[in-house]
């Protein structure tokens with residue numbers, strides 16, 4: 001499975017889009033009226049990209065496989081990934097659809113968002129053939145319900161990855177249709193680490209709390225980590241339960257991407273063969289560091305800066321990343 005003596009390679013299969021953030025609106029937009037935004041930012045969005053970028057900053061070798069359009073937005077996505085040293089050789093350019101875009105209207109502490117998924121909806125399991133999978137040690141998939149064509153084939157993708165001896169992780173994120181339609185038994189059987197948050201766990205299992213949710217999936221699952229914001233997370237490793245508290249942040253800028261940063265920390269430690277306690281700890285510190293800056297990647301500008309924030313703001317020193 002893992003080949004010691006060389007750096008392990010991770011393949012992230014997921015959605016890619018830009019976020020157009022219209023900030024500091026005086027009121028919410030209304031039909032037939034025009035209002036002014038005091039600030040505007042066009043930045044890389046997408047949960048999978050935040051995960052890939054922050055995992056790369058921690059020092060893991062990461063390649064992204066996703067679909068964008070043959071347009072300026074697609075080029076910006078590619079450049080943003082490259083700036084974080086994520087390998088973009090496997091990006092696929094759709095000949096028909098444009099790059100996905102989310103427009104966020106930000107008013108006081110509230111946000112309204114409109115998403116055009118675009119090219120991400122064309123990505124299928126067939127776009128990730130065995131010839132590609134075999135070059136990697138670990139497969140991570142995120143946001144399956146935003147990628148309608150990938151969703152139906154995701155269990156098969158994980159089956160093929162396991163057959164080729166990759167380790168696997170999955171964060172489904174929320175299902176905008178709230179159908180949660182998936183062959184969970186088949187998919188979780190081939191998922192080494194399942195990383196839902198508490199709301200997703202409730203929606204999937206119909207159980208109220210994390211422990212009952214985990215108990216209902218145990219029979220056909222491996223490691224499960226249920227994230228619950230400032231309440232930390234509850235994990236199960238196939239044998240025991242573990243509770244990891246969150247690191248307290250008194251000055252939260254925003255929580256965008258906290259879950260993806262948690263995933264990055266957990267997987268980084270997992271690939272270094274750390275114990276589950278260490279994986280959870282690095283996940284939690286990454287989630288907390290994420291909240292010290294706006295957006296999902298700003299607090300992870302470099303490994304050195306990340307270590308510095310962990311140490312100065314959370315009194316947590318990391319010697320061995």
Ligand SMILES: Nc1ncnc2c1ncn2[C@@H]1O[C@H](COP(=O)(O)OP(=O)(O)OP(=O)(O)O)[C@@H](O)[C@H]1O
Pocket residue numbers: 047196197198227228229230231232233245246247248249252255256257258259260261262283284285286287288291
């Ligand atoms: N405000 C916070 N302060 C400190 N740590 C936090 C905070 N929010 C989240 N974390 C840490 O990050 C972890 C994951 O966050 P969360 O539970 O919000 O994930 P998520 O719902 O999947 O997030 P996302 O919205 O990014 O998908 C938490 O378990 C916790 O350790």
Ligand SMILES: [Mg+2]
Pocket residue numbers: 171173197259260
């Ligand atoms: Mg999440």
